[in-house]
Amino acid sequence: MKTFYAREAILEHIEDLEDTYFSASRLKRKTKRWTQEELERELDLDG
Numbered sequence: 001m002k003t004f005y006a007r008e009a010i011l012e013h014i015e016d017l018e019d020t021y022f023s024a025s026r027l028k029r030k031t032k033r034w035t036q037e038e039l040e041r042e043l044d045l046d047g
Contacts, residue, residue: 034042 039045
C-alpha cells in the first residue's frame, strides 16, 4: 500500500513540474498574447 501512495505522489509531482516547465517555456516565446477581455470579445462572450 505504501508503494501505491509513493507512486501517486511522484506522478503528481512530475505532472506539476511538467506544467511549470511548459508554462515557463511558453512565456519565453515571442508570440501574440491576449488579454481575457480580448479573448471574450473574439469569442463573443462579452455579453
